[in-house]
Amino acid sequence: MSVLDSPDLATIRDALLAAQRVVITTHIRPDGDALGSEIAVGRWLRGMGKAVYCLNADPEPKPLRWLLDEQPKKLVRTYDPGALSHAELIASADALLIVDVNAEHRLGSVGKPFRDAAAAGKPVYLLDHHPDPETWFTASCVRTDAAAAGEIVYDLIAGHDPSAIDRAIATALYVAIMTDTGSFRFGSTTPRTHAIISDLLERGDFKPEPIHVALYDGKTPEALRLLGRALGSIRSHYDGRLTSMTVSQEMLSASGADFQDTEGLIQYALAMEGAVASVIFLETLSGIKISFRSKGDCPINGWAGRYGGGGHANASGAYVKNRPLEQVRKDVIDSAPVHVVAPPEAVAEAEEGHELSEEELALLAQFQSNR
Numbered sequence: 063m064s065v066l067d068s069p070d071l072a073t074i075r076d077a078l079l080a081a082q083r084v085v086i087t088t089h090i091r092p093d094g095d096a097l098g099s100e101i102a103v104g105r106w107l108r109g110m111g112k113a114v115y116c117l118n119a120d121p122e123p124k125p126l127r128w129l130l131d132e133q134p135k136k137l138v139r140t141y142d143p144g145a146l147s148h149a150e151l152i153a154s155a156d157a158l159l160i161v162d163v164n165a166e167h168r169l170g171s172v173g174k175p176f177r178d179a180a181a182a183g184k185p186v187y188l189l190d191h192h193p194d195p196e197t198w199f200t201a202s203c204v205r206t207d208a209a210a211a212g213e214i215v216y217d218l219i220a221g222h223d224p225s226a227i228d229r230a231i232a233t234a235l236y237v238a239i240m241t242d243t244g245s246f247r248f249g250s251t252t253p254r255t256h257a258i259i260s261d262l263l264e265r266g267d268f269k270p271e272p273i274h275v276a277l278y279d280g281k282t283p284e285a286l287r288l289l290g291r292a293l294g295s296i297r298s299h300y301d302g303r304l305t306s307m308t309v310s311q312e313m314l315s316a317s318g319a320d321f322q323d324t325e326g327l328i329q330y331a332l333a334m335e336g337a338v339a340s341v342i343f344l345e346t347l348s349g350i351k352i353s354f355r356s357k358g359d360c361p362i363n364g365w366a367g368r369y370g371g372g373g374h375a376n377a378s379g380a381y382v383k384n385r386p387l388e389q390v391r392k393d394v395i396d397s398a399p400v401h402v403v404a405p406p407e408a409v410a411e412a413e414e415g416h417e418l419s420e421e422e423l424a425l426l427a428q429f430q431s432n433r
């Protein structure tokens with residue numbers, strides 16, 4: 063297995079290898095990529111005798127608790143801004159590392175201490191695969207073509223010592239890459255993704271099935287009742303190219319589900335025949351969380367950007383406060399065409415059988431393959 067190395071990654075690897083005390087963090091509401099990536103780095107560095115801790119603003123979601131249970135005690139902790147011991151961990155670290163997120167506000171309560179540490183001259187490194195990173199880091203390795211931060215972490219570790227990838231690290235990286243690629247189905251999945259997974263399976267000697275069961279087959283009756291209601295809320299727009307789903311507070315309480323149970327629901331809206339993009343509106347107590355998903359060459363991060371959010375080309379999000387659900391819904395759906403509807407000229411010309419330009423042919427192929 064060849065390692066994809068680069069000067070920016072090597073800089074961060076050298077800095078981590080030189081450090082004795084490292085604190086790692088990731089984004090709020092950490093997912094499989096966030097936790098798997100930081101655990102893999104943490105286990106790798108601890109394996110060399112370094113003092114390493116992951117301090118996250120939020121605890122792990124329930125389906126990932128087993129992964130945390132497999133780690134040494136206190137490798138991953140939920141940051142307590144009032145805890146002296148946590149402040150001391152950050153203060154005494156030689157290096158801080160951020161994975162799978164690139165903006166201070168997405169670090170939650172850990173954002174300020176990390177930013178303050180950077181301002182005070184402590185090295186803060188970034189390993190991430192999201193576009194448009196902030197620039198306050200000492201060094202960054204950002205690969206937007208990586209399907210998961212876990213792929214970059216694989217290169218980080220394998221570029222130093224592939225034999226360090228034991229079962230624990232391989233399992234953590236498998237979780238990172240598998241979850242961020244939607245079980246290897248999103249457009250971000252590449253031959254390299256599978257090559258890395260192949261190497262992880264060989265080195266780690268673990269079985270994928272129990273991981274998938276733990277992550278996806280542990281639904282509570284309440285979560286399945288919510289799924290039923292959410293499926294009933296699916297609407298189709300613009301000739302079916304866009305679908306939407308809505309989860310209100312009323313639906314959550316009527317089903318008895320947790321907000322965490324809304325995770326992954328949008329995939330069902332995107333499963334409708336002909337849909338190239340989907341949007342889900344999740345009513346929280348403090349605002350409307352909007353998630354955007356798309357298939358193929360249909361970037362929706364610009365659409366999320368209109369509502370103050372952002373993310374990947376095929377998976378983005380935004381959060382709107384102080385506006386009622388119905389109004390946000392209408393606004394977002396009304397603003398969809400420029401982002402998800404194919405240019406009408408391309409369709410009209412094709413129907414009339416005119417000669418099309420290269421550009422129009424490409425647009426048309428995209429439009430048709432996405433239907």
Ligand SMILES: [Mn+2]
Pocket residue numbers: 095096162191209210211242
């Ligand atoms: Mn990720």
